[in-house]
Amino acid sequence: MVLHIIGLGLHDEKDITVRGLEIVRQCSRVYLENYTSILMVDSSKLEEFYGVSVTVADREMESDKMLEGADKTDVAFLVVGDPFGATTHNDFQLRARELGIPVNVIHNASIMNAVGACGLQLYRFGEAISIVFFIDTWKPDSWYSKMLENRRRGLHTLCLLDIQVKEPSWESLARGTKDYQPPRFMSVRTAIEQLLEVEESRQEGAVSSDLVCVGLARVGCPDQRIVAGTLAELLDVEFGPPLHSLCIPGTVHSVEEEMLNMYKLQTG
Amino acid sequence: MVLHIIGLGLHDEKDITVRGLEIVRQCSRVYLENYTSILMVDSSKLEEFYGVSVTVADREMESDKMLEGADKTDVAFLVVGDPFGATTHNDFQLRARELGIPVNVIHNASIMNAVGACGLQLYRFGEAISIVFFIDTWKPDSWYSKMLENRRRGLHTLCLLDIQVKEPSWESLARGTKDYQPPRFMSVRTAIEQLLEVEESRQEGAVSSDLVCVGLARVGCPDQRIVAGTLAELLDVEFGPPLHSLCIPGTVHSVEEEMLNMYKLQTG
Numbered sequence: 001m002v003l004h005i006i007g008l009g010l011h012d013e014k015d016i017t018v019r020g021l022e023i024v025r026q027c028s029r030v031y032l033e034n035y036t037s038i039l040m041v042d043s044s045k046l047e048e049f050y051g052v053s054v055t056v057a058d059r060e061m062e063s064d065k066m067l068e069g070a071d072k073t074d075v076a077f078l079v080v081g082d083p084f085g086a087t088t089h090n091d092f093q094l095r096a097r098e099l100g101i102p103v104n105v106i107h108n109a110s111i112m113n114a115v116g117a118c119g120l121q122l123y124r125f126g127e128a129i130s131i132v133f134f135i136d137t138w139k140p141d142s143w144y145s146k147m148l149e150n151r152r153r154g155l156h157t158l159c160l161l162d163i164q165v166k167e168p169s170w171e172s173l174a175r176g177t178k179d180y181q182p183p184r185f186m187s188v189r190t191a192i193e194q195l196l197e198v199e200e201s202r203q204e205g206a207v208s209s210d211l212v213c214v215g216l217a218r219v220g221c222p223d224q225r226i227v228a229g230t231l232a233e234l235l236d237v238e239f240g241p242p243l244h245s246l247c248i249p250g251t252v253h254s255v256e257e258e259m260l261n262m263y264k265l266q267t268g
Numbered sequence: 269m270v271l272h273i274i275g276l277g278l279h280d281e282k283d284i285t286v287r288g289l290e291i292v293r294q295c296s297r298v299y300l301e302n303y304t305s306i307l308m309v310d311s312s313k314l315e316e317f318y319g320v321s322v323t324v325a326d327r328e329m330e331s332d333k334m335l336e337g338a339d340k341t342d343v344a345f346l347v348v349g350d351p352f353g354a355t356t357h358n359d360f361q362l363r364a365r366e367l368g369i370p371v372n373v374i375h376n377a378s379i380m381n382a383v384g385a386c387g388l389q390l391y392r393f394g395e396a397i398s399i400v401f402f403i404d405t406w407k408p409d410s411w412y413s414k415m416l417e418n419r420r421r422g423l424h425t426l427c428l429l430d431i432q433v434k435e436p437s438w439e440s441l442a443r444g445t446k447d448y449q450p451p452r453f454m455s456v457r458t459a460i461e462q463l464l465e466v467e468e469s470r471q472e473g474a475v476s477s478d479l480v481c482v483g484l485a486r487v488g489c490p491d492q493r494i495v496a497g498t499l500a501e502l503l504d505v506e507f508g509p510p511l512h513s514l515c516i517p518g519t520v521h522s523v524e525e526e527m528l529n530m531y532k533l534q535t536g
Binding site for chain 2: 007009014021022090091107108109112113116121124125126129130149219256262
């Protein structure tokens with residue numbers, strides 16, 4: 001009767017809201033989207049806690065298959081973070097509505113608002129950017145101009161770092177087959193290296209190695225790590241397992257400054 | 269032993285996460301912040317569902333009083349939306365850390381990410397703006413330049429609309445006393461009126477009455493209302509009870525367009 005798109009939040013099976021949990025326990029079919037982000041726990045943990053069987057939906061699972069019968073019974077589509085974090089979820093929602101299936105959304109935290117944990121105020125962020133893995137033949141840097149523009153306006157920039165889950169390798173695509181690469185998650189270190197590489201070639205001053213920035217790992221998890229320091233300093237910080245993000249501050253106000261100080265590297 | 273700052277999400281007592289609920293039930297003292305946002309239910313509903321007594325904290329309650337004894341026992345500070353929605357919560361967190369009290373944050377949805385429900389992609393939003401109630405002698409419009417700049421860059425703008433809870437009236441302040449005004453929440457209609465008033469005087473083209481925008485009310489609640497239409501059309505839409513927000517789109521991509529169409533006023 002209804003397609004429920006339910007945000008799971010940032011860490012594990014207990015970050016679902018009470019309302020979300022009540023709904024998921026009543027659904028006859030439950031899918032977990034795991035190609036635009038990842039939870040820190042295995043889907044079996046979800047099954048155990050929710051008391052339902054969960055089918056992991058990858059990029060290739062067709063939306064119509066998942067929506068099959070959703071006009072007669074309740075179907076849940078679980079999304080890491082908030083349901084509106086990725087364009088593909090909007091596509092899915094539109095497809096459901098085309099089929100006349102009502103959609104119910106249960107919101108949750110996502111990196112887009114939880115990044116406030118670093119102390120930079122959310123309403124002072126400009127456009128967010130996505131940094132993807134460079135390869136020898138393709139080094140997309142359109143994000144550089146956006147970051148530069150934010151910095152000129154004194155605004156902070158949230159850098160979302162590349163997540164590659166179940167992506168075919170370039171070599172296999174060239175052969176016309178699909179061999180999947182192991183999942184890859186960009187680290188703060190790689191992001192900074194790519195950032196400085198682009199700065200080096202464009203020289204427009206969006207960043208410099210002595211700019212104080214903030215690296216974040218596993219935001220919202222018990223072992224989250226938030227460190228403020230110059231880009232040069234952050235290059236040497238071990239942030240641990242994914243997911244990582246990076247914030248490039250614009251103009252920093254006094255309370256923001258105090259919060260950043262709390263996350264500064266202890267040196268000396 | 270710990271100060272837990274727990275996001276309650278957007279609607280009622282069931283929008284807390286399962287993790288948040290477990291923690292709040294174990295705290296010896298629980299405060300509810302209700303001066304930067306509001307829940308759609310009375311605090312007694314929270315008390316009943318959480319099984320704990322909840323003290324409503326207003327702007328004047330001192331942080332040190334709330335933190336009293338938090339070094340010996342667990343204290344929860346409940347915040348509508350996400351804990352990092354308002355600067356005051358950062359102040360509070362900093363004060364706790366000064367006192368040597370560990371802080372644990374439980375994230376949740378806030379309007380800053382749930383606004384994605386209207387179909388405009390979060391990563392294409394520029395700086396958010398706050399529109400406050402105009403009075404005869406004070407019509408702050410610094411947000412106008414920010415909106416204009418976002419529009420020039422093709423970025424969307426989230427307008428956060430004024431919330432006045434337990435604010436002393438200007439007249440009473442002039443008398444040296446503090447008479448509180450009844451709570452006031454800015455409507456989409458008032459926001460648009462103020463927006464068009466500023467456009468009329470500045471004439472820089474940030475908006476026009478025929479620009480298609482999105483009005484949102486009670487996002488994340490079962491009776492949420494999202495309507496896309498020109499500013500002139502939205503002036504006549506009854507959005508109902510608070511909280512309201514307004515989105516001014518920049519360049520609209522195709523999936524965004526389809527989502528907006530879903531929310532368009534049915535005319536004809």
